Amino acid sequence: xxxxxxxxxxxxxxxxxxxxxxxxxxxxxxxxxxxxxxxxxxxxxxxxxxxxxxxxxxxxxxxxxxxxxxxxxxxxxxxxxxxxxxxxxxxxxxxxxxxxxxxxxxxxxxxxxxxxxxxxxxxxxxxxxxxxxxxxxxxxxxxxxxxxxxxxxxxxxxxxxxxxxxxxxxxxxxxxxxxxxxxxxxxxxxxxxxxxxxxxxxxxxxxxxxxxxxxxxxxxxxxxxxxxxxxxxxxxxxxxxxxxxxxxxxxxxxxxxxxxxxxxxxxxxxxxxxxxxxxxxxxxxxxxxxxxxxxxxxxxxxxxxxxxxxxxxxxxxxxxxxxxxxxxxxxxxxxxxxxxxxxxxxxxxxxxxxxxxxxxxxxxxxxxxxxxxxxxxxxxxxxxxxxxxxxxxxxxxxxxxxxxxxxxxxxxxxxxxxxxxxxxxxxxxxxxxxxxxxxxxxxxxxxxxxxxxxxxxxxxxxxxxxxxxxxxxxxxxxxxxxxxxxxxxxxxxxxxxxxxxxxxxxxxx
Numbered sequence: 001x002x003x004x005x006x007x008x009x010x011x012x013x014x015x016x017x018x019x020x021x022x023x024x025x026x027x028x029x030x031x032x033x034x035x036x037x038x039x040x041x042x043x044x045x046x047x048x049x050x051x052x053x054x055x056x057x058x059x060x061x062x063x064x065x066x067x068x069x070x071x072x073x074x075x076x077x078x079x080x081x082x083x084x085x086x087x088x089x090x091x092x093x094x095x096x097x098x099x100x101x102x103x104x105x106x107x108x109x110x111x112x113x114x115x116x117x118x119x120x121x122x123x124x125x126x127x128x129x130x131x132x133x134x135x136x137x138x139x140x141x142x143x144x145x146x147x148x149x150x151x152x153x154x155x156x157x158x159x160x161x162x163x164x165x166x167x168x169x170x171x172x173x174x175x176x177x178x179x180x181x182x183x184x185x186x187x188x189x190x191x192x193x194x195x196x197x198x199x200x201x202x203x204x205x206x207x208x209x210x211x212x213x214x215x216x217x218x219x220x221x222x223x224x225x226x227x228x229x230x231x232x233x234x235x236x237x238x239x240x241x242x243x244x245x246x247x248x249x250x251x252x253x254x255x256x257x258x259x260x261x262x263x264x265x266x267x268x269x270x271x272x273x274x275x276x277x278x279x280x281x282x283x284x285x286x287x288x289x290x291x292x293x294x295x296x297x298x299x300x301x302x303x304x305x306x307x308x309x310x311x312x313x314x315x316x317x318x319x320x321x322x323x324x325x326x327x328x329x330x331x332x333x334x335x336x337x338x339x340x341x342x343x344x345x346x347x348x349x350x351x352x353x354x355x356x357x358x359x360x361x362x363x364x365x366x367x368x369x370x371x372x373x374x375x376x377x378x379x380x381x382x383x384x385x386x387x388x389x390x391x392x393x394x395x396x397x398x399x400x401x402x403x404x405x406x407x408x409x410x411x412x413x414x415x416x417x418x419x420x421x422x423x424x425x426x427x428x429x430x431x432x433x434x435x436x437x438x439x440x441x442x443x444x445x446x447x448x449x450x451x452x453x454x455x456x457x458x459x460x461x462x463x464x465x466x467x468x469x470x471x472x473x474x475x476x477x478x479x480x481x482x483x484x485x486x487x488x489x490x491x492x493x494x495x496x497x498x499x500x501x502x503x504x505x506x507x508x509x
Contacts, residue, residue, distance in 0.1 A: 070260025275494035
């Protein structure tokens with residue numbers, strides 16, 4: 001789980017992420033993609049120790065908590081009506097059944113009976129209504145607000161039935177609801193405590209140190225395959241690697257560099273698993289301001305950067321070049337690396353055509369954590385070759401959130417975007433990068449109102465090509481997703497979808 005996230009929050013440590021699309025596909029099992037383990041060969045009372053770089057800022061995914069809160073809580077402590085599985089499908093969780101009206105504007109959802117919160121309160125339809133309304137409330141920091149904007153009313157005809165009415169068809173509603181954690185409407189604090197329906201309850205939290213979860217014995221579903229899970233937080237990758245090497249943790253949720261990987265790859269005491277990532281390293285412009293309002297300038301910058309050389313310098317043989325914001329795991333992916341390939345000479349010609357024959361200078365705001373400062377230096381060096389001067393301004397994650405994401409006070413920035421199916425951000429001209437192409441906006445809007453997934457995929461594929469041809473941003477590379485564990489631990493998720501890390505199938509012997 002690398003990178004910023006939008007789970008109702010922008011990751012405060014690695015800021016920015018996600019959104020929408022696709023109809024419901026019921027997966028066979030969320031654990032199908034996990035490393036297998038013999039059923040009889042594990043300790044059901046084990047404590048699983050997880051090392052991570054992503055400490056939550058708070059415990060509320062509508063209050064700017066960062067991607068770390070999703071890693072710990074999503075489907076572990078809190079559960080949604082529908083869940084995005086580790087292999088990218090959507091399956092019902094708290095929803096036992098649902099139906100859609102013929103016009104696609106009314107979803108009637110039945111809840112699983114006999115579900116209780118950790119406090120002992122029963123789950124009711126009113127809790128679901130309350131939870132959705134929290135996400136779309138004006139004060140919510142969730143970028144999910146836009147994806148759920150078509151909800152016009154939520155009715156609760158009885159304790160086990162939720163009726164969601166839409167102002168227009170939303171083919172992605174089950175997917176979008178996977179980002180809404182169902183909380184107890186009687187709860188008084190969400191930033192410092194938790195009362196979910198998941199297989200674990202929150203045991204404790206120590207700022208700057210870790211979060212512990214324990215098995216909830218009254219859980220309505222299948223019991224977890226371990227008794228306790230402890231997330232320990234580290235401020236740098238070296239300390240995290242050392243923790244695994246010295247048996248202080250059992251799993252690293254996301255390896256941060258090939259150098260780190262070399263410590264474990266040929267060591268029989270550890271298992272290295274490479275999954276599929278959705279984390280994009282993005283050089284984002286403020287498309288509202290000159291010279292970045294001119295697509296010729298954006299295309300020139302894209303062509304002036306040797307992305308293959310950059311990826312190799314950061315990740316060696318790992319990672320992928322994609323040429324757009326859409327990773328191969330999204331249904332509307334096409335290989336667009338050929339749209340603006342590395343070509344400094346045509347970059348210079350485009351700059352001259354745009355009125356900058358001698359180049360120009362701009363400020364590049366970069367978060368202070370790896371790999372952004374290194375990427376910024378590479379970009380600076382590459383652009384100098386075509387006459388562009390880059391002034392690097394290193395800022396903290398919190399500064400990034402307030403300066404870039406909220407105030408839009410920047411020229412260009414580096415950021416990793418974690419989420420799955422998040423092309424929809426380019427259909428929102430108010431998003432921090434300010435990209436505003438009416439054709440793309442209409443394609444993304446109408447794709448969501450599609451009656452079939454085929455229609456949706458066709459429209460979003462077209463939108464994907466358009467943002468690439470516009471060089472709306474520069475998509476530098478797709479991160480690899482690498483999980484490393486001690487060799488006595490199995491059953492963990494291996495794909496980097498939306499920073500979630502399901503712990504209920506992890507086995508330790």
